[in-house]
Amino acid sequence: MDIVVISIGGSVLIPDDNDFEYLSGLAQLLIGLSSKIKLYVVVGGGRISRYYIKLGRKFGTDERALDEMGVDVTRLNARLLISALSGKSNDFPATSVAEAVVLGNDRPIMVMGGTTPGHTTDGVAASLAEFVKADRIVNATAVDGVYTKDPNVYDDAEKIEKMSFGELLECCKTSDWKAGPSNVFDAMGAEIIAKNRTPLLVVKGRDLEALESALRGEPFSGTTVGGV
Numbered sequence: 001m002d003i004v005v006i007s008i009g010g011s012v013l014i015p016d017d018n019d020f021e022y023l024s025g026l027a028q029l030l031i032g033l034s035s036k037i038k039l040y041v042v043v044g045g046g047r048i049s050r051y052y053i054k055l056g057r058k059f060g061t062d063e064r065a066l067d068e069m070g071v072d073v074t075r076l077n078a079r080l081l082i083s084a085l086s087g088k089s090n091d092f093p094a095t096s097v098a099e100a101v102v103l104g105n106d107r108p109i110m111v112m113g114g115t116t117p118g119h120t121t122d123g124v125a126a127s128l129a130e131f132v133k134a135d136r137i138v139n140a141t142a143v144d145g146v147y148t149k150d151p152n153v154y155d156d157a158e159k160i161e162k163m164s165f166g167e168l169l170e171c172c173k174t175s176d177w178k179a180g181p182s183n184v185f186d187a188m189g190a191e192i193i194a195k196n197r198t199p200l201l202v203v204k205g206r207d208l209e210a211l212e213s214a215l216r217g218e219p220f221s222g223t224t225v226g227g228v
């Protein structure tokens with residue numbers, strides 16, 4: 001059975017756009033696939049975590065505490081997905097990668113949010129993938145792949161269909177960690193997957209057809225990092 005880790009952004013789960021319908025469809029898809037693929041789902045915090053981090057920073061809250069606020073939001077979102085999965089997953093989000101491994105042995109689908117300060121849920125997904133020796137990581141995002149520049153801002157942005165691990169590392173390079181970054185994948189996560197050569201498939205999470213193909217490891221519309 002293939003082992004797949006999914007990193008799914010908060011901006012995909014709850015953008016306030018038919019979220020109930022989307023979550024119901026996503027849960028059905030995951031439940032359906034769970035008899036054929038071992039699924040580990042890591043849920044992000046999205047806009048809401050960034051909002052809390054922005055307000056907290058204005059009060060002078062330190063970066064560690066801001067990260068912890070972000071983690072709280074990811075776990076809240078994870079609880080929502082757990083509700084949608086109606087008993088097919090663990091009952092409470094795993095709080096560490098080690099706990100996720102244990103809970104994953106128990107239920108068809110394992111769900112968690114963030115863990116500790118200093119990275120995003122992409123980093124968690126990469127660490128988890130390393131632990132469970134995942135065949136691939138599917139990064140379900142708000143856009144349908146990696147672009148040469150922000151497609152929401154630039155009309156001439158072009159989609160990149162394939163990237164090497166080296167190119168991923170280059171585009172995720174950051175200097176200092178600050179809570180709430182926005183990047184293709186976080187720097188820590190990129191290093192882990194490049195070291196382990198775990199393929200990363202970037203797909204639009206709201207496109208359930210493309211998401212299903214990526215989860216199955218079949219040709220899909222999006223960006224493939226590292227080849228399959």
Ligand code: UTP
Pocket residue numbers: 008009010011043044045046047049050053066067068069070071074113114115116117118119120121122124178179180181182183
């Ligand atoms: P996210 O993983 O949601 O970051 O964590 P993101 O880049 O905003 O991802 P999307 O938009 O959902 O795809 C939100 C914030 O929570 C903190 C970080 O500050 C991160 O930016 N966090 C999250 C941690 O410190 N540790 C974690 O394990 C997870």
